[in-house]
Amino acid sequence: MTINKICITTLASAAIIGCATSVQAKNFDKLIFNPDIAKQASLTMPSGETVDYTAYEGIFYVTNVEDSVYQTLNIYVPETLRANNSTPIFLRTYIGGYMATTAKAPSASDATGRALKEGYVVCIPGSRGANSTITRDGKTVYTGTAPNGLLDLKAAIRYLRYNNDLIPGDAERIIIDGTSAGGAMSALVGSTGDRHEYDKYLKKMGAAPTSDKVFASVCYCPITDLNHADMEYEWLYGCTNTGVRHLNADQIIISNELAAECPDYINSLNLKDGNGNAITADNYKDYLKTFLIASAHKALEEGCEIPDTIGIIRYAEKPNFGGRPAAPGNSDGRGAPSFGPAGMQPRFNNNTDYVTGIDLDKYLSYVASVTPLKTPPAFDQYGVLIDTPTPETNVFGNPEGTPANFTDFSLRHRLHDNNATLSKEMVQRVFIMNPMNFISENASSVAPHWFIRHGAKDRDTSFLVPINLATKLKNSGYDVNFFLPWNRPHSGDYNLDDLFNWIDSVTK
Ligand code: DHB
Numbered sequence: 001m002t003i004n005k006i007c008i009t010t011l012a013s014a015a016i017i018g019c020a021t022s023v024q025a026k027n028f029d030k031l032i033f034n035p036d037i038a039k040q041a042s043l044t045m046p047s048g049e050t051v052d053y054t055a056y057e058g059i060f061y062v063t064n065v066e067d068s069v070y071q072t073l074n075i076y077v078p079e080t081l082r083a084n085n086s087t088p089i090f091l092r093t094y095i096g097g098y099m100a101t102t103a104k105a106p107s108a109s110d111a112t113g114r115a116l117k118e119g120y121v122v123c124i125p126g127s128r129g130a131n132s133t134i135t136r137d138g139k140t141v142y143t144g145t146a147p148n149g150l151l152d153l154k155a156a157i158r159y160l161r162y163n164n165d166l167i168p169g170d171a172e173r174i175i176i177d178g179t180s181a182g183g184a185m186s187a188l189v190g191s192t193g194d195r196h197e198y199d200k201y202l203k204k205m206g207a208a209p210t211s212d213k214v215f216a217s218v219c220y221c222p223i224t225d226l227n228h229a230d231m232e233y234e235w236l237y238g239c240t241n242t243g244v245r246h247l248n249a250d251q252i253i254i255s256n257e258l259a260a261e262c263p264d265y266i267n268s269l270n271l272k273d274g275n276g277n278a279i280t281a282d283n284y285k286d287y288l289k290t291f292l293i294a295s296a297h298k299a300l301e302e303g304c305e306i307p308d309t310i311g312i313i314r315y316a317e318k319p320n321f322g323g324r325p326a327a328p329g330n331s332d333g334r335g336a337p338s339f340g341p342a343g344m345q346p347r348f349n350n351n352t353d354y355v356t357g358i359d360l361d362k363y364l365s366y367v368a369s370v371t372p373l374k375t376p377p378a379f380d381q382y383g384v385l386i387d388t389p390t391p392e393t394n395v396f397g398n399p400e401g402t403p404a405n406f407t408d409f410s411l412r413h414r415l416h417d418n419n420a421t422l423s424k425e426m427v428q429r430v431f432i433m434n435p436m437n438f439i440s441e442n443a444s445s446v447a448p449h450w451f452i453r454h455g456a457k458d459r460d461t462s463f464l465v466p467i468n469l470a471t472k473l474k475n476s477g478y479d480v481n482f483f484l485p486w487n488r489p490h491s492g493d494y495n496l497d498d499l500f501n502w503i504d505s506v507t508k
Pocket residue numbers: 095096097098179180181182223391392460461
């Protein structure tokens with residue numbers, strides 16, 4: 001790090017702060033990157049290859065640290081840095097279950113190790129979550145209720161950008177990656193860059209006074225669109241209620257009530273398919289089928305045996321409809337299937353079968369038979385039929401640690417009051433935790449590039465959730481690479497060749 005660079009950044013910081021008082025400017029001095037904390041380390045990849053890197057760890061990314069366990073980030077710079085100042089920064093969040101996570105070191109077994117090996121700068125921030133607590137005035141205070149985990153990620157991104165001249169890599173080219181609740185956070189970070197709705201919170205935290213936009217968002221099985229996820233789950237999986245799901249009479253009532261709310265929501269999205277045709281509740285299942293068919297078809301092509309019993313309809317010869325079904329959304333069919341257990345044996349005649357259809361109810365029953373479905377309501381469950389909180393009711397809880405409902409539906413059921421409504425404050429918290437609210441055409445707050453994956457047998461949320469996210473982004477003009485990888489359960493950071501080929505292609 002040259003002295004020259006440090007001076008430039010100090011000047012740049014002063015310029016950003018502009019007319020702020022000198023007290024404030026001094027305050028943000030705490031956020032100037034200190035290269036002297038560098039340590040050398042190395043990672044041995046599964047191939048045996050060693051990746052040497054410089055580590056900068058335990059960096060506080062806000063001035064008003066509330067939770068010193070979690071509000072830090074780590075930065076890793078590989079010796080084989082691609083191109084110094086223009087190198088993209090791969091930012092991995094380890095948020096899972098909407099819980100807190102500490103800043104971590106890169107792992108040879110996930111995308112962080114691979115990113116280092118590929119020569120990218122890696123940042124792994126910690127963040128507060130549903131289970132993080134501090135003691136204040138002798139009382140336990142929950143620090144990570146929504147939207148705090150998201151705010152921490154935004155503050156970490158601001159830190160990187162604030163120090164762009166000091167930290168190797170290019171903070172204008174941040175690629176955020178997360179899985180499940182982390183995938184939801186990735187979608188939120190990717191869709192809400194610099195949105196004013198978060199300003200007051202970030203200011204209070206002492207986040208660096210700069211932009212929190214990102215260049216690309218990688219979302220594995222995002223557990224998102226939380227305030228519609230219950231209805232989307234029941235609308236899709238209701239067909240299994242009296243079969244493999246074994247719901248009791250009370251649960252079936254809740255399931256049906258929720259499912260009945262879904263068509264209006266689907267129609268309100270005004271989505272369009274790849275040909276510009278309107279997607280409505282009436283044709284949505286056909287739209288969903290195109291993604292599942294593309295997934296099954298690619299699996300067959302790549303040598304996967306698909307049992308005849310799970311609803312995939314195929315012909316052993318090319319059907320006479322003018323060619324194979326095209327992979328929807330993303331016709332290059334990226335997203336190699338996983339060749340998992342359970343009857344998935346290599347085929348010998350893999351290029352002779354063509355998937356022509358899917359019996360959706362049968363396929364959904366198969367998915368539910370692999371991993372039992374959640375019971376209704378799948379997400380905002382607290383106080384409706386059972387009192388058990390979910391990760392979602394916890395993250396929308398209060399600082400005392402009491403879970404909270406985040407939909408009118410569940411609140412009304414819990415209180416047995418048909419007129420109950422969420423507080424204004426809760427409505428706002430739910431709003432700023434849903435990326436669907438921020439996606440529109442030409443929005444500078446939305447990342448230009450998206451990589452979204454949801455396993456074809458992942459039942460942690462309805463297929464509607466990732467499909468709606470991907471479709472809304474695509475309809476709004478963003479670059480979206482979306483696929484439902486075959487035989488893949490709820491998981492992330494898989495098929496890393498695909499991911500890193502994609503990263504290569506969007507950052508070239
Ligand atoms: C996660 C999984 C869930 O099923 C859920 O409801 C919330 C979070 C997770 O793995 O992060």
